[in-house]
Amino acid sequence: MENFVNYSAFPAQLFESIxxxxxxxxxxxxxxxxxxDIHSGQLTLCEDQGELVEQDEYYDEPGRSSVRFESDLAPYKPRLDVIINGSAHAPEGKPARHFTVGARIGDFTRLLNVYGPREWRKMVTSWQLSEAKAITALELRYEHAQGGMFRLEHGDEIASATNSVGVGWLPARAQKQLKLQRIAAPQFELLPQPIKNIDDETLPAGFGFYGRGWKPRIGFAGTYDEAWKQQRHPFLPQDFRFDYWCGAHPWMQFPLPKPLSHIPVTLKNLISQQDKPGQEISFSVPVETLFAFVTTQLGAGVSYDLQLDTLVINLPERKVHCTYRTVFSELLEAAVTELRFITAKERKAIVQKAQQQIADTNDDSFTPLPPSLVGLISQESGHG
Incomplete structure (x- = not known):
């Protein structure tokens, strides 16, 4: 492992992968x-930046409840994960049997239908949903979405492939053995995909981290069969895809944002009327200039922009967490890796300083820049 120097105020880690x-x-x-600030929409860097999340943090029992925070130590993510932790709130704080909550991330809108407690009830030839009871709020957790797990005869367990911690899913095998007449029904639905049948295994509705063992995510992990045991173990199967490391709900994964840009976010009915009249929050997440400056064993310097690939909006604590990442090959033979940060206000001055150093043949000083700012030097030269 090469030496690592963190020149930023943010928690960071350098590790090896394959x-x-x-x-x-x-x-x-x-x-x-x-x-x-939910009223002004202003984001202010926390005085205490905390630590990286090094292992998954569950709401309750690990493996039996949904994940509140997933580990930051993913090797690579090909898309932007957006996570929203919090609760759905009825409009104007008035009890409602059904209401809708939503999030707009950039150009993408995602909506959830929210219901009060309701049941699947066994009729003569089918199962039917009861009318929902009125509620004012419901926590955004997959425990309230379609899915579940049952213990059958002889201690066997059967779990939903798409949401093992959910509710309101009852496959034919469980129906036959358990002979239930009523079970709690899901309280969340994806707006374009209403729940129609008790044994459907569609995507569960939610804005939180998606289970590592749930479909379709688990499908990206590759094939771990006898051939893998004999020929590949302990290495990754060759059909592994790095999509596996994207931990957001499949419909909450978006194109990676470009450097020097912003991500506009609008949330509706994810805050109470008491906390903010109108129940809408709007803010813009900046893509910060964070970069790795790598000095190789031969003395060359190479820089890499860190990519924003995880956005966690934690509404109960009024926090927004952004995880950035970059990778570089072991063939680079890095000797020292530095993490550097340039604020938005500093960008122009630092680019001008680097430009002056390049233009002055007697100046042997050097200002490291990431590729995103090197491009600005080229633009300034073109206009100069």
Whole structure:
């Protein structure tokens, strides 16, 4: 492992990984945390940046409840994960049997139908949903979405492939053995996909971290069969895909944001009327200039932009957490890796300083820049 120097104020870690083709690479990850003002929409860097999340944190019992925070130590993510932790709130704080909550992330809108407690009831030839009872709020957890797990005869367990911690799913095998007449029904639905049958295994509705063992995510982990045991173990199967490391709900994964940009976010009915009249929050998440500057064993310097790939909006604590990551091959033969941060206000001055150093042949000083800012030097030169 090469030496690592963190020149930023953010928690960070450098670690080694390997891909499905047995190529080694280094991963540099850091996490930027903001305080969120729900009234003004202003994001302010937290004075205490905390630590990286190094292992999954569950709401309750690990493996039997949904994940509140997933580990930051993923090797690579090909898409942006967006997570919203909090609760759905009825409009104007008035008890309602059904209401809708939503999130707009950039150009994408995602909506959930929310219901009060309701049941599946066994009729002569089918199961039917009862009318929901009125509620004012419901926590955003997959425990309230379609799915579940049952203990059958002889201690056997059967679990939903798409949400093992959910509710309101009853496959034919369980219906036959358990002979239930009523079970609690899901309280969340994806707006374009209403729940129609008690034994459906569609995507559960939610905005939280998606289970590592749930479909379709588990399908990206590859094939661990006898051939893998004999020929590949303990390395990754060759059909492994890094999509597996994307931990958001499949419909909450978006294109990676470009450097120097912003991600506009609008949330509706995810805050109470008491906390904010109108129950809408709007803010813009900046893509910060964080980069790795790598000095190789031969003395060369190479820089890499860190990519924002995880956005966690934690409404109960009024926090927004952004995880950034970059990777580089072991063939680079890194000797020292530095994490550097340039604030938005500093970008122009630092680019101008680097431009002056390049233009002055007598100046042997050097200002490291990430590729995203090197491009600005080229633009300034073109206009100069």
């Amino acid at each position: 891909d499905q083709h047995d190529h080694g690479f280094s991963v540099l990850v850091t996490r930027v945390s903001y305080d969120l």
